Amino acid sequence: MPKVIIAGAGLVGALNACYFAKRGWQVEVYEYRKDIRTMKHVHGRSINLALSQRGKSALEAVGLKDYIVNQGVPLYARLVHNKDGKTFSRQPYGQPGEHIVSINRRHLNEVMITQAEKCDRVRFFFEHKVRSVDLDKKELVVEYIGGSKIPQPGKKSESPQLRVSADLIIACDGAYSAVRRSLQTHPRFDYHQEYIAHGYIELNILPKSNDYALEPNVFHLWPRGHFTLIALANKDKTFTVTIFAPFEEFEKHMSNPHDVQQFFQENFPDAYELLGRDHIQEMFSRVKPQPLVSIKCSPHHFSDFVVLMGDAAHAMVPFYGQGMNCGFEDCLVFSEILDQMNDDIQKTLAAYTENRVKEAHTIIDLAMYNYDELKDLVNHSSYKLRKVFDLWLNKWLPNTWIPLYSMVTFTRIPYTQVVEARRWQDRILSRLGSVISATTLAGAFVLAVHFAKRSGKLPKIQFG
Amino acid sequence: MPKVIIAGAGLVGALNACYFAKRGWQVEVYEYRKDIRTMKHVHGRSINLALSQRGKSALEAVGLKDYIVNQGVPLYARLVHNKDGKTFSRQPYGQPGEHIVSINRRHLNEVMITQAEKCDRVRFFFEHKVRSVDLDKKELVVEYIGGSKIPQPGKKSESPQLRVSADLIIACDGAYSAVRRSLQTHPRFDYHQEYIAHGYIELNILPKSNDYALEPNVFHLWPRGHFTLIALANKDKTFTVTIFAPFEEFEKHMSNPHDVQQFFQENFPDAYELLGRDHIQEMFSRVKPQPLVSIKCSPHHFSDFVVLMGDAAHAMVPFYGQGMNCGFEDCLVFSEILDQMNDDIQKTLAAYTENRVKEAHTIIDLAMYNYDELKDLVNHSSYKLRKVFDLWLNKWLPNTWIPLYSMVTFTRIPYTQVVEARRWQDRILSRLGSVISATTLAGAFVLAVHFAKRSGKLPKIQFG
Structure with a gap:
């Protein structure tokens, strides 16, 4: 029975665990966070997720599609809010019935971890920070960062640093992947990371009289040239609202409570009413605008046992809503190729890079192109x-x-x-x-x- | 008296030590190699260096130009060797008298270290590998990798890992810079590394009857479309010869002694005679083709005390002969800006990035453009x-x-x-x-x- 180690139990890591559980492999997942199912508040970005066809297909293969889609909110159109705060224009996403699904990141992640854990060949090691990969020794270097004793990891060790090995190591440790970083000096590894001029801050709209404060089944949009506001409905009748603006704009017009209030009131009058002055001012004083990075690399695999997937291989700006969908499709494509190659890992890795690098580069470019459109076209x-x-x-x-x-x-x-x-x-x-x-x-x-x-x-x- | 720490005692690091010695600062240089002046053989690449105006100007400011130029071999033209091995064409580099200077990397490096050490405010710590920079604590993390006791480094420590600090830290630790790598997750740090399809292998032509085996004062060139051979004279009457070819070409036509011999005999008949079959076959069996990388990043400075220079900031393919020259000019430009800013480090860093990033990107592109020319134009x-x-x-x-x-x-x-x-x-x-x-x-x-x-x-x- 082959063994796979997955670095990271985020969205792509957890889905991969489901895939390899189904395939009958032995699975170990190392994740630096605590088990999010036991946490009250999960730190980190959350720009709401829009599940579309590629993501759905990938979930379907492990029997999770229907359940997840039912947990989300379907969006059939974009609703553009004009600056007067009163008029709107509606743009269907596709033909009648075609829609994307607004999904809560944390809930989706929890469902996938639980699903994978149902299989007793799958083990999650939380509070285990992946440090690097050692290509020569064929080992992943992991550090236990929890307070208490090491909960029986792959290999025991006196020091908090473990070295674990498997037939296949999949790095799903995100845009700032430690695995990828440790491979940065690998000969002929092309790598590109580029930050855009825009950053973002997240806000919330609470339910109004126990119902959605805005129409739920549309993607709300307040486009204002070089800055923009969006809102996506959550199942709990709240909306996750995100403002995107150049860092300069944040500094110039949103650097103190008075300016922020004025900025929202002037540019997004209807959203301002629903968000509330206090909430806006509190969020802006608590968090700084977060950067958005685009990452390309090639190849996606190394030696005969390491492969990068998801943001670790291809982080993209969020303007096409394809980051998660492309990452999920990675799992599906890898699984399809493994089938074609009769589980021959080495052949699968080569074919996967051959196929997936150009696909990833293309959607990264499309997302960046949409970002440019946002500014001009x-x-x-x-x-x-x-x-x-x-x-x-x-x-x-x-x-x-x-x-x-x-x-x-x-x-x-x-x-x-x-x-x-x-x-x-x-x-x-x-x-x-x-x-x-x-x-x-x-x-x-x-x-x-x-x-x-x-x-x-x-x-x-x-x-x- | 301000203090500067320089990561790396290679060409750019050693020149920076000279600059800051002259400026009257306290200087500490950390270098992972042993002192090259005490070594018999120095490992690593050496593609011969061509000193041109920018490099000369930078050396002149610390009084080294004339000495170094005298130690080199002037090159006034390119001499193209045709495939028949008998006919040549000559192309002057510029107007009569204009020339570049072929320089031995190791000798140049040794001279600069010795020059810097003349000043007793300058201290070199060899066998100290720079690991990372800690922006919060304003420290450089260095590890002593020598066998014996730590030779009184900036700060003593029981462990081999030291943390040293200064008013300014200059990372000159090369294309694979550990300092830059530790900054890779710094917000809004754009980074790009790209390998080209070509690799290279170095060879040597020995003196013939105690004299140069080829005309010394020209840049010898055997251009053959997508692969090419070059030879530069050394002061000791040898030539350093480099073959550039796509990795595929090396695999296809130079993977065994017989093929290598045939390849050289057919494509570079005159060079083949001078190199000798045994030498070619030995070198090809001993070393693999080395990759060539192009690296861009922005900014070049971080916080108010770290700056990248030389290959750490801008590695380029060698096809314009500007890698070292641009790195040397970095030292000069930084010094010029420090003068303008009356030694205000923070202002200097911002102005340096503002000025130097676009310059570096431009010469990197020009070098890459020349690489493309090599293949087609x-x-x-x-x-x-x-x-x-x-x-x-x-x-x-x-x-x-x-x-x-x-x-x-x-x-x-x-x-x-x-x-x-x-x-x-x-x-x-x-x-x-x-x-x-x-x-x-x-x-x-x-x-x-x-x-x-x-x-x-x-x-x-x-x-x-």
Whole structure:
């Protein structure tokens, strides 16, 4: 029975534990936090998660999809809040019925850990901080950071540092992966980390008269050019609200309680009412804006037993809502390749890097491109028109003309093929443009405007 | 009296020690190697160094220029060896007299250490491996790795790990900088490392009848499309020879003694004769091709006391011969800014990052661009013609029209301005092209070809 060690019991680590439990392998998971199921408050980022097709498919393979989806809140459209605080425009995500699901990170994580632990070949070691990987000795270096005695880890040791080994080590230890960092000097390992100018702060909207204070089944959006506010519903009738702005903007306009209040009141009047002055001021005094990083690396595997997955392999900015979905798809793709290769780990690792590096790079670029759009492109009417046109064509040619966002969100078409298909669409449109006469174009424009009016204006940013 | 700690006693670290000795600061240098002056053989890469204007200026400020230049071998031109092993073409580096200097890395390093040590405020701690920097405690974490007792380091400690502190810490610990690695999770630190497809192996040509086996005062070049051989003279009448090729090429055509011999005999017949079959086969069996990495990061400083310089801040591929020169210029620029800021460290650090990051990124890109040329552009005749034309115009307009290579190599014009000037030249040429009639162009072409014939063909790659 092969053995796998998983570094990190976060979303991707916990899902991997489920996958290998199902595969019948012996599984050890090392996680630096305490068991989150026993904690009152979990530290760390939480930007609400939007589960879409890739994530659903990955959960389905371990029998968790339906349960998780039922625990979430479906979102069918974006609802753009205008600056007057009173008018809105609604933009469906796709065709009727197509939706993403707003999920609570912690709950999802807990469910997956519990699911994996049902199998007695799976053992979680909490409060065990992964330090590095030793490629020569084929060992993962782990340190017990808990206060009490070591709870029977893979290997006992007098010192708090353990060295554990397995046939396969999967590093799911996040964007700041210690495993990846210890491999940084590995020959020919390409690595790229880039912070964007924006940071974020999270806030909360509480229920109003025991019900949602805003419409729950939409993705709320307050786009204001270079800064923006979003809100996603939680099952407990609260909303998680996130403001994204350049660090400079935070310093200039949100550095003291009075300025913050004024900033929210002026730019997001309706949200301001629901958040409340005190809550906003308290959150801004308590937390600093958090940075957002984009990370690419290649290869994703090392030697014949180490592989990086999730944020450890490909952290991305959150503007396409694909971070978790791509990480979950990693687990599924790895499992599919293991099947194809009859559990040959070495062949699987090579094939996985070959396949997955380019996919990861592509969605990272798409997410960054959406970030750039957030700053500029969204205000161009040609961009909005294209969106309306895409959805309209998609209605008549559902299998031939799928909008970029829908391909990423509602299918498992590989990201690289998504980009290819988009280029093909662009070429068609550009040729059409050359062929069709000005008259016809004018006609199409009238039609498009008519459609745009019927379905409401497009949102200013495509987010989640 | 302020105190500076320098991580690394390589080229940039040792030069910095000279700079701060001259400035009257207290200086401690921590280096993981033994004192190279006491070693028989020094491990590590050595791709011969070509000292050009930026490096010379930096050495001049600490009174070392003349001595070092005299210890080197001046190179006035590139000499391209054709595949027949018998014909050559010569390409001057610039106007008559303009030259670069081939320098032995180890000798240069030793001279600078000795120079710095002349000052009794400077102390070198060899066999002290720098592990990390602790920004909160303002300490550098260093480990004594020597066999015997700790030779009175900055702070004594029972354990081999020391924590030393100073007003300023300069990390000159190379491309794989431990200081930089420990800062990798610092918020908003952008970092990029990229390996190229090429690797290299070093060889040697011994003296022949007690004299140079090849003409000493030229940069020897055997360009063969995607792989290439170079040779630089040393003062001891040997040549350091380096072969650059894609790793795949090494595997395909140089993986056993027979293949290596055949490969050299076929592609570099004249070099093969001088290197000798046995030497080539021995070196290829002893060492594997070494990788080449390009590293960018931003910022170059952290908190109010840490700065990265040299390869720790900006490793580049060696195809513009600017790695050391740029690193030396770092020391000079930092010193110039310290003067301007009246030794205010905090202001100096901010101004240094502001100035130096973009300069470093620019030369890294230029070096990478030259690498791409090596693979493709050099075989285009338009490219060769441009080189001839540039030098010809430069002769008549020495202050107005300086070729790209000359600006980088023979001036201290900031790299960013070099690139600006080149863009300006390109615009002029493109406008000229639109204005001048076809007849005039034909005339110019005849002239250029005439000139090209007189001055010999251009080399296939611009290197060093």
